[in-house]
Every structure is written in structure tokens, then in C-alpha cells.
Amino acid sequence: MGQLSTAELPQALLNLFTEIQQTKTPLTVFHNGKPWVIIYPATPQKQRPAFGSLKGSGEIVGDIVMPALPENVWEVLQ
Numbered sequence: 001m002g003q004l005s006t007a008e009l010p011q012a013l014l015n016l017f018t019e020i021q022q023t024k025t026p027l028t029v030f031h032n033g034k035p036w037v038i039i040y041p042a043t044p045q046k047q048r049p050a051f052g053s054l055k056g057s058g059e060i061v062g063d064i065v066m067p068a069l070p071e072n073v074w075e076v077l078q
Helices: 009-023
Strands: 027-031 034-039
Touching: 009 034
Parallel strands: none
Antiparallel strands: 027 034
16 A cells, blocks of 8 residues: 655645546545445536526416405404
């Protein structure tokens, strides 16, 4: 196993992360012979506009003007 000083660690990690991003392949890190962590390359997220992003996702299934319950059920209206 190779040796790496703590001063060299940031540059070594940067090189590994760059390689992962360029090759688009995950890196499995082993600890005591067992898989410890898997580092996946990030994928860019598709930008969605905030305004209108839910357009067409709802459905009106009844009367949207009348109350859900009759007026005599509401204590406030008596």
C-alpha cells in the first residue's frame, strides 16, 4: 500500500475527483477489505422554471365555488 502525507491529501483527492468526473465511473473505497463508500460522479440537474411548473398537474373534480359543507353546519355562520 502506498503512503500519502496529509499535505498531499487535498491534491490527491482533487485528482481522484477529477478522474471520476471525466470518466463518469464510480469509485469504490475499501476499508479493511470491505467496501466502505462509493463515490459517484455528479450529474447536472435540469433547470425547471418555478412559474408554471405545476401547470396541468391538477384536476377539478367538483364545484369550486360552493363550500364543502352546507351553511347550517358552520357554527360561525349561525
